[in-house]
Amino acid sequence: MFSDGVLALDAAGALDDEHPLTTSFLFGSPELYAWLDGNRRVHLLRTERTNDPALIARQRSMTSINTALEVDLFGQANASRIDTRIHSGFGGQTDFIVGALHSQGGQAIMALRSWHPKADVSTIVPMVDEPVTSFQASAIVTEQGVAPLFGHSEKDQARHLIERAAHPRVRAELWEEAHHLGLASRESSRQGPGDR
Template identity: 75%
Template sequence: MDLRTLLAGLPEDPRVVATGNHATPWHLLGLVDESLASYRLWVLNAQRGIPDRDGVTYETPFVGPGMRRSPRLRYTPSRLSLVPRLFVTTQQPDLVLLHTTRPRDGRVSLGTEVNVLPAAIEAARPRGGRVVAQVSDRVPWTYGDSQLDVGSIDVLVEADEPVTPVPPSAIDAEAAAIGAQVAARVGDGATLQAGIGAVPDAALRGLTGRRGLRVWTEMFCDSVLALEQAGALDPDVPVQASFLFGSPELLAWVDRNPRVRMIRTETANDPGLIARNPGMTSINTALQVDLFGQANASRINARIHSGFGGQTDFIVGALHSRGGQALMALRSWHPKADCSTIVPMVDEPVTSFQVSAVLTEQGAAELAGHDERTQARHLIEHAAHPRVREELWEEAGALGLSDRV
């Protein structure tokens, strides 16, 4: 079967699930877009450059820059661990687009992006859905759940297209200071998870002096390579993640590297499995944290900006781990919005809550185990920017969190 015949046999307005983040099969997606008048494009963290026209409806539980602010976006709130269930209930795929290596010994590798793709393939095939892979020698071969039998793919499309490299995050003085706050709380032998962004990246880079660290995470980037090069990681425990992106050096490091084991979302983001890791330390960030310890990491002015992602999964897992902790690391002042990130009460839907501590360049606000008034005091005195502390004290009084006059 060729691609043209396969696409002609799809149902009207099919749901097309495509590899997301920085591993999108751009050539293949372009061919599909040319052939289908209308379809639903389902991508996690879609990057700029995806087809953008009438007839293409965007679907996702995690919004990337390619879908953000689109009037055709249909956002589905869901923690990442539960996204695979969507494929067998309300968002069944008709076509799955992959970006893989060329076949070797009857198999391909999904490379840098495993995530929910195995679940999408397993949901599509029993109901007559199709799977197409764009194959290239420039995709790193990774092990674990990334390996897929060629028999589960209907059509292979050749394209000499690499996985898009992503330069390491620029770490300024504030991000480095936050990273130092995190490093002070993490001991040897801990297990690490970090979200996307300069602040979590800086937090991991602050741990190069530790030893025996482990990585069990949804995603990783060059900061994990920095830990490996510094000898900070346990050499007997593989780095386990669901997807990755980063520099050409990182992509070369993961290629055929048994130290890296790619695992599907149902494994990576299962709070019960996360909790089994010793000293599980979850490092995430947010747009806002309020005096009740609630975090908004998803919305700006009520419009969806990203989504739950794996933040809620890892916070719960880390809190149930022996010696674990869930850290929220962010700047005390938002540089673009020019406002405090510590607010009296978030005015957007809450993404997460009940973390162990909130860390900013100002200091560490301990939350876990403290009553709500003490939590508010810690946030004001140790995490908030000095220029808003008096205002926050006034708001704390109005919220019943302080008797201070």
């Protein structure tokens, strides 16, 4: 899917004129639809084709960037519901994560804010209690930093999430929960980031 952001990319010359834009659907302004009308560079295909992980994996260095409502210390992402309220379906997230991870040099990034301002809660949680809607990402990215996950042990993943992605307001609490989940020692849960 794409929207009006494509117009800015096209105006800036950031799109390869020789490479088609392939999508299964789009949504945007009248300007987007006018740009689309008769544009031979845009290919609209069925979702079964655009979201085929095997086709996605053929793109070298494919990077998928998805978001979630919350991510836990095991790297599991919930992208669909909070407190039984459905916010979204997971759509093609899993297709693009699998495709990117099978792409030569590919990576799957999960990007979200570390703190949800409206709900006033951390988006990095000890353990998700809603359906998990994604496979493990290469890394979790928040405004706090980048927490690499893929290829790291569960304990290292938890440490990266707490130290590099979680909001500072909840790091001490997350260390305590990590200890209870067997992801950190008691000493780790009592130390500050500067003590490690």
